[in-house]
Amino acid sequence: MELFELSAHELHAKIEKKEVSVSDIVKSVIDRINKVEKRISSFLLVNLDEAINRAREIDDQIADGREITLLTGIPVMIKDNMCTRGMLTTCASKILMNYIPPYSATVVEKVLQAGAIPIGKANMDEFAMGSSTENSAYKKTRNPWELNSVPGGSSGGSAACIAAQESILALGSDTGGSIRQPASFCGVVGLKPTYGRVSRYGLIAFASSLDQIGPITKDVTDSAIMMNFIAGHDKKDSTSVDVPVPDYRKSLINDVKGLKIAVVKELIGKGIDEKVKKCVLDAVATLKRLGAHVEEISMPSLEYGVPTYYLVATAEASSNLERYDGVKYGLRSGSAEDLLSMYYNTRREGFGPEVKRRIMLGTYALSAGYYDAYYLKAQKVRTLIKNEFDRAFSKFDAIISPTSPTVAFKIGEKVNDPLSMYLSDIATIPVNLAGIPAISIPCGFVDNLPVGLQIMGKAFAEEMLFRVAFTFEQNTEWHKKRPAL
């Protein structure tokens, strides 16, 4: 087996035993990138020279007897909406085409501190707005399983690079499913942590009350390891919560006996692809066989998730994206004649169509006379959804559903139908609205494309998600499948 094929915990064992050097790992990953990246296009920026230098430095430190962490020497892909000091950060938008941040996101600092090696910046939907990574201003990322299909989005580059084995670990961000849906489409593991579990400082905001950074990995163990490093309170993020961070590896327990798991009727019914549904029901059968108590429940408020989300998220986005005006950084239109035309032309030239659509939606939702009917009402529905989850979690340890109603769709298939694109997030969006954690793990294939199983838990119950996911993984083979590239 090549080194690039291994997981972070497998590589760590080899580094610890001094079987391989970090330079060996980085070299293997770079060879892989050189071989497949032309077909996948998951990188917006490759950081190869620096990665090689850093690998050498770390090897020297290891030779000097410096202690290593579980992340030491492990290549990590960083989604391009996380600020990296001195390294171009574009959010896949033209408006930030030349933006080099003067600071690094807290998560970036944390993984660097732990000795991880940033291998590059991942392609994504512009400002994380989209479900296919087709909204990137720079390139289209392809699904490693089927090159004419999308990798999902918005963390499409992060998920595709893990599936294509161009990186060992990846960081993604999830506002309405942007980690879980691409993880599902690419057959990898993606966790959206509890809102407030991971610092958002340095994550370029799309929708502040929904955004959350999380890991995209080859298996559940790597996901738990990464959370050990990125979770925790950050005094630079007032919305991060000061709850102790457990050692998530301890929740990797191969046992679901007696756990109460709910299947949401509304998320395996209308609009869900029959074959996807079958994979999920097979997964349910597996969990039952392993001793879990599974019940079907109804959560009627979930059908309002998508409209609620498209009011809350766009409203916040319309405000968050006001700072891109050509004054301080990023693109400034060359055709401006005065202040107003500088604003208009910069934003007209700098933002893509989906971003403009959402800015307009959000601006409308917040406008005088419409605020109560749209934004305020959406916040109330959000509370209803949250309450419905609270009720469900008073009886169940976890809730499961398909991550996405379908497997990866074809590139171009939905670009002119935003509504159907929006509806593909029906199962993931309620999780963000409720602020709870959820993980997507591979649970089968439909037409040679991966299907993802979503496991949801109550706030700060990531350990429960890891336990259920790990048990499923240990008793199935889906996570071992890799696309032929």
Place this chain on the structure above:
Amino acid sequence: MSGNYEVVIGLEVHAQLLTESKIFCDCSTKFGAAPNTNICPVCTGQPGVLPVLNKKVVDFAIKTGLALNAKIAERSVFARKNYFYPDLPKNYQVSQYDLPIATKGFLDIVSEGTVKKIGITRVHLEEDAGKLVHRGAAGLRGSTSSSVDFNRTGVPLMEIVSEPDIRSPEDAKTYMEELRKILVYLGVCDGNMEEGSLRCDANISLRPAGQKEFGTKTEVKNMNSFKAVQKALAAEVKRQTQVLDEGGRIVQETRLFDEASGGTISMRSKEEAHDYRYFPEPDLVPIEIDRKWIEDIRKTITELPQEKKLRFMKQFGLSDADAAILTDDKDMADYFEDSVKLLNEPKEISNWLIGDASAYCNENKKNVSDLFPPSGLIEIIRQVKKGTISRKTAKEVFIEANNTGKNVNDIISESGATQISGEEELLLVISEVLAKNPKQVAEYKAGKVQLAAFFVGQVMKATKGRANPEVVNRLLMGGLMQ
């Protein structure tokens, strides 16, 4: 002949808070630093940054709310006010909207001899914007280039909004003065209107006397001193009166006070007004203010100007007018009390502070806190009482001591300005004066007693003003009787 209108005024006051660091980041709030030196990723609105609330700012707002008899919110929320302008790096201002820190307070002012309650609608917190510097024109329009200085961006501001309870431009000025005094007393704002750390906007309308409904209001901005507040509002009353008298209608708009002409000019009409699209700031959590927090802050509130004035009148037997002047400036009030502790002569100390000390400060553009310590003033007063120096000399000593920083007693002894009170020495001078003026002595003895002043004058002249006038008087009477 103009109609009989009632003036309705409400004031919005912005006070820059005296914190070391900005409201949402660690940058310094120091005024006058080189452009864009007190900045960081947060206050320049870099992508991905988040605000972290400076707790001190909330302390100050609670303190102000309490001093203004307002209700402190149990839960207060920041909101985004969205509008595009280059001095606003995020193109939204983090402010407060429906849940400010304090609401429903009041401030008493004295208007034409009677106390009037002016309602305080709200006290809320927000961040200041940056500063634009234009080349080639005064404003953005027409400038060849414009630059932004973000040093001021994120400096904490407190907005205090009054009810439309003010009924005249004079009362508006009084309200501003009272409010400023309180803010300075609380130590939350330096109260400097010229430097912009205290700013004021006014909403003003007229209505026929007796009518309940408010008339259409205008907003008046750019009033940079107490006098400007009064002048601008008086001008606006005059303008609105004229419009109404001519049968016209007031247009709801923003008007700028023009210092040069003394009038107000239209800036923008309501049609162009922004829809700020306020919504709760999702990057900050609501502020929960519990009873303990409020009580802890309450303990830090020292005596406020009005209480202090009443106490000064009672404790030191000062007149209303004197006590008012002394307590107008907290530094002067403190100086007064420190002095009285050293020497129990409140009236004399008060006279000095209101008279010579104030004159000296005005002339030299100094504050009371810049004067020599109270011990200096007390020494001067003691020496006058002892008769060592005359009042006239004392004034000179006061000025010199403050100008040079020299010790009061050193100045007195070095100058030779010591008063002559020794009877022997003075008797010699008196006999000389009497000997030189036999004609006047004869006239005096014949009954022209007014000449006493002439002899005193001659003695003072001979001693270059150093003779103790009381002693001279007494000795002269004796000498002339002989």
